[in-house]
Amino acid sequence: EQEPRRAGWAYGTLPGHPECGEESFLVDRTGDGTVWLTVTAFSRPAKWYVRAAGPATRGLQHAYARRCGTTLRKLCADIPQP
Known part of the structure; x- marks a missing residue:
């Protein structure tokens, strides 16, 4: 998806990945x-060891989302404002 003030992308897991799911990013x-x-x-465990990790898996996903936000802030800091 591309619009003048908006961009987005998404991906889904491939067969064999430890989880089955999709993730989308919209700026x-x-x-x-x-x-x-x-x-x-959204995802669900596809392998036994992911099921065994339980709530820790969700915490890792949240940490990844926060890291994406931090990276975006750094990238945007160098963009001149209109």
Whole structure:
């Protein structure tokens, strides 16, 4: 998805991955220059060891989403504001 103030991408897991699911990323830039990153993910365990990890797996996914936001902030810091 590409729009003047919006871009997004998504991916799904491939056969053999420890989890079965999809993740999407949407970056919005508002009229005042504020940037929003929305990460949407859903998954279910596809391997026994992921099921055994239980809630720890969800924590890792949340940490990854936070890292994406931190990276986006760093990238946007160098972009001139309109």
